[in-house]
Amino acid sequence: MSALEYMPEIGRLVKVLRGKDAGSYAVIIQVLDERFVLVADGDKRRFDQSKKKNVLHLLMQPVVSPEVADSMRETGRVTNAKLRYAIQKALQGKGD
Template sequence: MDNIALGQIVHSRAGRDKGRYFIVVGIIDENYVLLADGDLRKIESPKKKKIKHLVFHDKFAVDIVEKIKTNQRITNADLKKTLQSMGLL
């Protein structure tokens, strides 16, 4: 749980979304996080996923983290733009 943070870039290693990249938009508990990518998984209905099915990267979506901290609205376009700028979508 210590190495998980909001805005962190992850990719799925299990399930039908295997290999897709997401941004952590919520932390439920020590086993689950909420993920969104603005494309397959919208911010309005983030994917609840087990941590053990994810690979965590050292990259962060800094603009998304700032919006979460300041309670600004995050759009699907923001998520897609961030992942595309990193070459992950």
């Protein structure tokens, strides 16, 4: 499975591969360009302190949270609780 299989898009769940957040999950809240996105997890990495990440350092998951995507489309922001919920829901579905 290649990293290019899933495109970076708002609401997509990602696993962080590099940096001090390595091994954790986050949600893409903004696509800056073809190389960089902003991610947040609603916990250690809140919406207001989102992290700019190189897409090469992220493992795109097959899950896109409609709650996060809709919220970003409608209001341009998303609550930290919604980010935590999206990650928790996705991980429960994965079973790891």
